[in-house]
Amino acid sequence: MTDPVVSIQHLQKRFGHTQALSDVSFDLYPGEVFGFIGPNGAGKSTTIRILLGMLRASGGTATVFKKNVWRDDVAIHKQVAYVPGDVFLWPNLTGGEIIDFLLRLNHQSHSARTDDLIKQFNLDPRKKARTYSKGNRQKVALIAAFSLDVALYIFDEPTSGLDPLNEEVFQQNLLHLKQQGKTVLLSSHILSEVERACDHVGVIKAGRIIKTGTLADLRQLTSTKVQVQTVQPLTDLANQPVSNLKLSGHDTQATFTVATNHLGTVMDQLANHQIVTLESTPPTLEDLFLHYYDNPGDDQHA
Structure with missing residues (x-):
């Protein structure tokens, strides 16, 4: 090496x-x-x-x-x-x-x-x-x-x-x-x-x-932000591993964050509701930085 x-x-x-x-x-x-x-x-x-x-x-x-x-x-x-x-x-x-x-x-x-x-x-x-x-x-x-x-x-x-x-x-x-x-x-x-x-x-x-x-x-340790609109209501997203869930538009529009390791599962669930529009924002270095500085329990050695 x-x-x-x-x-x-x-x-x-x-x-x-x-x-x-x-x-x-x-x-x-x-x-x-x-x-x-x-x-x-x-x-x-x-x-x-x-x-x-x-x-x-x-x-x-x-x-x-x-x-x-x-x-x-x-x-x-x-x-x-x-x-x-x-x-x-x-x-x-x-x-x-x-x-x-x-x-x-x-x-x-x-x-x-x-x-x-x-x-x-x-x-x-x-x-x-x-x-x-x-x-x-x-x-x-x-x-x-x-x-x-x-x-x-x-x-x-x-x-x-x-x-x-x-x-x-x-x-x-x-x-x-x-x-x-x-x-x-x-x-x-x-x-x-x-x-x-x-x-x-x-x-x-x-x-x-x-x-x-x-x-x-x-970036695997931080969450992706998602904005989505579907044909069918998204009320069952509350049972998925998401955070900061906000529903609007007769529950067919949602914004939430999801940990990267759960992203595939959540995307499969969204597909069942007939996606109209979807926008995902990957975590930035600033998100990562704040993650470690705002969470005292994450002070672990590499």
Whole structure:
């Protein structure tokens, strides 16, 4: 089996009496885009800073490229592109100078790809960094990261401060990395950002990973919304494994939710009533996220 690019096992981190991470475990494999989701304060950035060797773990293990993240951080950084959620730049350098400097730090250089990214993100590289807004500072870091040809890309809330047009540019370039078979760790609380590109998702809550899996696997745990109209009344739906049932139109119109594992049974029952119209809405990543955050009893390890 292919070795993981990133492997975290039972990671812990304490800051004095505060337990920031209590049990974080997941693997990230070559060519995979992994969505690391949770609200602010859940432990996403702390986990990433440990992976980058910025913080030392209090317990557990973490490796990148099979190297220890604390001892071998310099060697690891040669094959990593990283964009934090709040970028600080050298105020007296221009955006273009900073991009070129960041590329040289990784022993790479300004290319046609870099020029294309500057145009895509609509950045003026001639301005001093001290004149940049937060969004423009993010653009500088993103342009440098997307220009690099490395094995692992780590984005920690990367679109913070970007307008919707530039968020779309970010998404397009993230999908470009995916098409190239690059490995990506994307930490975000913007669920649509994760849903569009990620192969696997890890949900973190209060410093613990409470679920990991593919989007398809995790969606099996939430309910599909159904709107249906039939010829015959649907009063017997109350005896089916559905929730939030609402009947109207002389009981021939119904809206309800049904768990994915019961969907086939319910559809068979609806067919017996002569379906006129049917609309089903599969669960979104937001539904999944709220499912785990609204249900304390679901705090189980993956």
